[in-house]
Amino acid sequence: MKKFVDLNSDLGESFGTYKIGLDEEVLKYVSSANIACGWHAGDPVVMRKTVEGALKNGVAIGAHPGFPDIMGFGRRNMTVSPDEMKQYTIYQLGSLYGFVKATGGKMQHVKPHGAMYNMAGKDARLARAIIEGIWEVDSNLIVLGLAGSELVNAAVEKGLKAANEVFADRAYNSDGSLVPRSLPGSMITDKKIAISRVLRMVTEGKVTAINGEDIDINVDSICVHGDNLEAVEFVRLIKEELFKAKVEIKPLNQFIK
Amino acid sequence: MKKFVDLNSDLGESFGTYKIGLDEEVLKYVSSANIACGWHAGDPVVMRKTVEGALKNGVAIGAHPGFPDIMGFGRRNMTVSPDEMKQYTIYQLGSLYGFVKATGGKMQHVKPHGAMYNMAGKDARLARAIIEGIWEVDSNLIVLGLAGSELVNAAVEKGLKAANEVFADRAYNSDGSLVPRSLPGSMITDKKIAISRVLRMVTEGKVTAINGEDIDINVDSICVHGDNLEAVEFVRLIKEELFKAKVEIKPLNQFIK
Amino acid sequence: MKKFVDLNSDLGESFGTYKIGLDEEVLKYVSSANIACGWHAGDPVVMRKTVEGALKNGVAIGAHPGFPDIMGFGRRNMTVSPDEMKQYTIYQLGSLYGFVKATGGKMQHVKPHGAMYNMAGKDARLARAIIEGIWEVDSNLIVLGLAGSELVNAAVEKGLKAANEVFADRAYNSDGSLVPRSLPGSMITDKKIAISRVLRMVTEGKVTAINGEDIDINVDSICVHGDNLEAVEFVRLIKEELFKAKVEIKPLNQFIK
Amino acid sequence: MKKFVDLNSDLGESFGTYKIGLDEEVLKYVSSANIACGWHAGDPVVMRKTVEGALKNGVAIGAHPGFPDIMGFGRRNMTVSPDEMKQYTIYQLGSLYGFVKATGGKMQHVKPHGAMYNMAGKDARLARAIIEGIWEVDSNLIVLGLAGSELVNAAVEKGLKAANEVFADRAYNSDGSLVPRSLPGSMITDKKIAISRVLRMVTEGKVTAINGEDIDINVDSICVHGDNLEAVEFVRLIKEELFKAKVEIKPLNQFIK
Numbered sequence A, B, C, D: 001m002k003k004f005v006d007l008n009s010d011l012g013e014s015f016g017t018y019k020i021g022l023d024e025e026v027l028k029y030v031s032s033a034n035i036a037c038g039w040h041a042g043d044p045v046v047m048r049k050t051v052e053g054a055l056k057n058g059v060a061i062g063a064h065p066g067f068p069d070i071m072g073f074g075r076r077n078m079t080v081s082p083d084e085m086k087q088y089t090i091y092q093l094g095s096l097y098g099f100v101k102a103t104g105g106k107m108q109h110v111k112p113h114g115a116m117y118n119m120a121g122k123d124a125r126l127a128r129a130i131i132e133g134i135w136e137v138d139s140n141l142i143v144l145g146l147a148g149s150e151l152v153n154a155a156v157e158k159g160l161k162a163a164n165e166v167f168a169d170r171a172y173n174s175d176g177s178l179v180p181r182s183l184p185g186s187m188i189t190d191k192k193i194a195i196s197r198v199l200r201m202v203t204e205g206k207v208t209a210i211n212g213e214d215i216d217i218n219v220d221s222i223c224v225h226g227d228n229l230e231a232v233e234f235v236r237l238i239k240e241e242l243f244k245a246k247v248e249i250k251p252l253n254q255f256i257k
Helices: A044-056 A083-100 A114-122 A124-137 A150-158 A191-204 A231-245 B042-058 B082-102 B114-122 B124-137 B150-158 B191-202 B229-243 C044-056 C082-102 C114-122 C124-137 C150-158 C190-206 C229-244 D044-056 D084-101 D112-121 D124-137 D150-158 D191-204 D229-244
Strands: A003-012 A034-038 A059-065 A107-112 A142-146 A163-165 A207-208 A214-216 A221-224 B002-010 B032-036 B060-064 B109-111 B142-146 B161-167 B206-208 B214-216 B222-223 C004-011 C032-036 C060-064 C107-110 C140-144 C161-167 C206-208 C214-216 C221-224 D006-013 D034-038 D061-062 D107-110 D142-146 D162-165 D205-210 D214-216 D221-224
Touching: A003 A044, A003 A059, A003 A231, A034 A044, A034 C114, A044 A059, A044 A083, A059 A083, A083 A107, A083 A114, A083 A124, A083 B042, A083 B082, A083 B124, A107 C140, A114 A124, A114 A142, A114 A150, A124 A150, A124 B082, A142 A150, A142 B032, A150 A163, A191 A207, A191 A221, A191 A231, A214 D107, A214 D142, A214 D150, A221 A231, B002 B042, B002 B229, B002 D124, B032 B042, B032 B109, B042 B082, B060 B082, B082 B109, B082 B114, B082 B124, B109 D205, B114 B124, B114 B150, B124 B150, B142 B150, B150 B161, B161 C229, B191 B206, B191 B222, B191 B229, B206 C206, B222 B229, C004 C044, C004 C060, C004 C229, C032 C044, C032 C107, C044 C060, C044 C082, C044 D084, C060 C082, C082 C107, C082 C114, C082 C124, C082 C214, C082 D044, C082 D084, C082 D124, C114 C124, C114 C140, C114 C150, C114 C161, C150 C161, C190 C229, C221 C229, D006 D044, D006 D229, D034 D044, D034 D107, D044 D061, D044 D084, D084 D107, D084 D112, D084 D124, D112 D124, D112 D142, D112 D150, D124 D150, D124 D162, D142 D150, D191 D205, D191 D221, D191 D229, D221 D229
Parallel strands: A003 A034, A003 A221, A034 A059, A059 A107, A107 A142, A142 A163, A163 A221, B002 B032, B002 B222, B032 B060, B060 B109, B109 B142, B142 B161, B161 B222, C004 C032, C004 C221, C032 C060, C060 C107, C107 C140, C140 C161, C161 C221, D006 D034, D006 D221, D034 D061, D061 D107, D107 D142, D142 D162, D162 D221
Antiparallel strands: A207 A214, B206 B214, C206 C214, D205 D214
């Protein structure tokens, strides 16, 4: 039985005058922060503040690169080439690295955002392009991707450390992929059910797919959200329930080797 | 008498489909490359290619951060705050650092671009903000700024290595500042005169200001351009004349301590 | 004694996933909407929705062009040329015109945003550039600018209809200009005082400047905000007090000739 | 036998300091200009200049809307929603309309650019979204699309005037679609062959597909390029050969009803 897991959240998504996310609250609960790098969200002032917030709260820092589409929040697929994907990854990793270095911090991981995450989860060529970019910048970084995805496969293939992410609020297909948000039943809206699913994924490595079938799932990290007070309260609750189940929350770098 | 000088040029200014500058040609002549970081010019694919080109030609690499204004090529003053200036510097330094690390290179220097360069040349608060950003990322970097400017002053004050830049094709005021491009006589269009001025600046540390007065000028690096074949030919010529005058071209890191 | 005044508000400032402003609430109270055109805020989907909201609420529509600086929300001065200022105005006017035409609406006015508003308020050349752009697109549009500013002067000079705007929450210098936000006392934070100032400006054409002096002020429109519930409540209150004072709220096109 | 055809070219693609295309040359030969609207290329200063150039040369003006992806020149598919597609079309149409109105011109047509053109050529939902946007702004505009594409179908279905475009330098599949650039044989590089194909398409309404089969093709307009001197020379040549074949070049609005 698993005794620990990472809690990660997408942070630093505010942009100029535009505010998104209760980052200060979320930073109290999570162990790893995926910090936007100014392409789909975030800006240098926000990145600085978010890196400092993570350091202050003892939260491990990760880069959260996305597509150059702030109008679409990086959620729209773009047919970039593998070379573009690779250089976009390096650029954004580097930009966050600037702030990590400036504040005396350390970068733990990389998790692509939105459409970049989804495309790299299914397309091995794009996955490898991202992995090459990460590898070239720092081969000690951990890659955080959808459990069982092409991105995780490519990381393992290259020799990069990889961590498997699950979602508390999403339904799974029987092949381990996420049920697309556009389909009915894709979101687990009942909090009690969501939490019991998370606990089972962490402690048993199993989850019930949307077709009723029990499937194996590998969990290193749980993705949580901080968009509003309700979301933050849910994060607090998950943490409490994990604590009761004697599952420790710790950042990826303490157990991914 | 000075026996060496650095030749620097702004490179990597192409953007997507848009091409600017004969970078491959210019890289044959200069010793230091100021590489655009995607804010006023450049993009990740261009940055990668430019960093690789510099490495191949043995040209030292520098970051060339600018304002977030690609429509204005970073040449338009923007009233950013010192904190914005600082974080914008860190972001762009970091982004180039990504490519430098990915290619096994080393970053030598930082030279702000266009309006950022001009504003930081005159405004001590903005100059200090940039210098703090550079210092926090890497206190071994050399700051390349207008000879005698606030940027160079702020670097020295902070303990960063600083290099003084002169322009072959620009007229100087008697206080050592550049005559604004909008004024008559601001550009030295006669190549022979430009070259003899450069030689005198390098070997005697003197230049004739626009009012006819001879002034002292400190030269560590000469800024040259590669916009077109004529500009590149001029770079070749300067290099030839410096060679004849027994002035060696070498990158800043070989003599700025 | 004045019997009517326009109430205007900056609307449609949301951008992609980023939400700003309680537009639906504010539209219930104001008579004129300044709609962002996607350069400093807003996007096409937001513009469409905002134009439709204005039409539904019988609120007159105006374009709110700004600088190409969404990261700075158009609040940072940029040294654009008069020609750039003119073409930027035409572009943004046109873009909003697209939605106005698509929805069967009518455009009433133009009010530049933020730094564009401030720069054009003081610099006659830039003011004239904006006015020329507006004139060329539609010489029936009303220009809404700071009471007594260069923008209003340039409109009058060109023969465009002009409307004078005042701010309920800002202090005035004795020359009629706004006290910069950076100075103490620039904001009128006491709501009762703000409202009594507004009433006096509208009914007597007078306001007490920051130095205690009473000055004349020309009021066609009052600028109000809808950033949060408190701001919206203040708009409701102003409207109520104007009603009590028998001042009718009506859009500019009903009284500016 | 056809006695006339339109020659169209994508123009106004320069952006700030970045120059693309020999627009002044091309404007001497074509009858219709597709003018970029600042999203995938172009900026307000360039749009103004291009509209004026078209007017001066008696070339009909069309809007050339594209995706918000200047880094990718609008050539990368983006998974936008039909509503986004529609509002993006209205925004860009409107922006060009601003310049057309400012210069006393008239807008003749709309031709989507790059990935927007390709996606709308195959996806009926996206095609209809664009067509609705155009219809709402001005139901007299002509839609210029790939001969036989969904975009042309959607225009006809809605009651908008539609014009069929062919490419001199591209190979066709036997179903009338273009052979993708990524496949061998997709480009017709031999100028003589390209011109004889164009002449046959115009005068006989036939073209030989890549599999050798003769197919019917409907030609209202021929797309030509002005990227370099060689391209412009090819335009001149096509025009000359059409003249010899007694085919008149005239803008779409003179024959599309």
